[in-house]
Amino acid sequence: MNDKEIWKTHKKGYEISSHGRIKNKYKEGFRKQVVSTSGYVLGTFGGESKYFHIMVVETFIGEVPKGLQVNHIDGNKRNNRLSNLEVVTRSQNMKHAFENGLVNTACGERNGMSVLKKEQVLEIYDLIIAGKSNDDIATIYNLHSRYVSLIRHGKRWSDLYQEHEISKNDFSELRSPNVIKLSKAEKFQLLADMKGGMQNMHIAEKYGLDRITVSHVRKGNIWKSTIAEFESALSVATTIESATQLETVV
Secondary structure, eight states, X not given: OOOOOOEEEOTTSOEEETTSOBBOSSSSSBOOOEEOTTXXXXXXXXXXXXXXXXXXXXXXXXXXOTTEEEEETTSOTTOOOGGGEEEEEHXXXXXXXXXXXXXXXXXXXXXXXXXXXXXXXXXXXXXXXXXXXXXXXXXXXXXXXXXXXXXXXXXXXXXXXXXXXXXSXXXXXXXXXXXXXXXXXXXXXXXXXXXXXXXXXXXXXXXXXXHHXXXXXXXXXSOHHHHHHHHHHXXXXXXXXXXXXXXXXX
16 A cells, blocks of 8 residues: 655645654754643644644645544554544444543443533433444443433433434434334334334344334334334225225125
8 A cells, every 4th residue: 555655735834744743843853742641743833733644634635624533543542644534424433432442441430420521411412313322321420321222312411412413313222222223114113013013122122223223213212203104004004904904895
């Protein structure tokens, strides 16, 4: 793979390398790299502290849009090569960290007896949207899965919940894990199986869901619009069948 080092000028006048190096502005040599407490490479540019990976992205890709983040693809926060950086959503960043073992088990302030901070609750929302279960999240933050469930459904941190995208109707089905992988046809078939008397445990096994999710579907806590469409379609089919039977009798 061709990974030739390319230099471009940042808007602040610094020469930035596609390999993550930054030249000094007024003297020979390269900018000193300081590793922050969070593990990222940090530097001071014109009196402002900035991360090297942000400087690289701004130079070669452009400004990072509000609400998006820069992710290190290989998980190494010190590898600021352009080829190792990507602009992603907050949820995608958290999902990447989780799947690659970059999220440490909770300790200190994140233990079950501590009050969660706003930033941690936002992380939990992102993990929920990424499809993680209550048990997964509880393990990360050393919480009881029941408390995670309350956060998932807006019973805790309600003000923050309403401000976050998780509260929008488009994300209602994401409040329970694994639901999003089913197509509309599969959901209709699941509802038909449910109406036919199939038990939750068998439905969960058939569609690869957990029983809690199936229970929420049965109670109408999720899939509200899908259930309404299914019932409507079922009603129309029943009406047509009845009319056909009546015509046969006549």
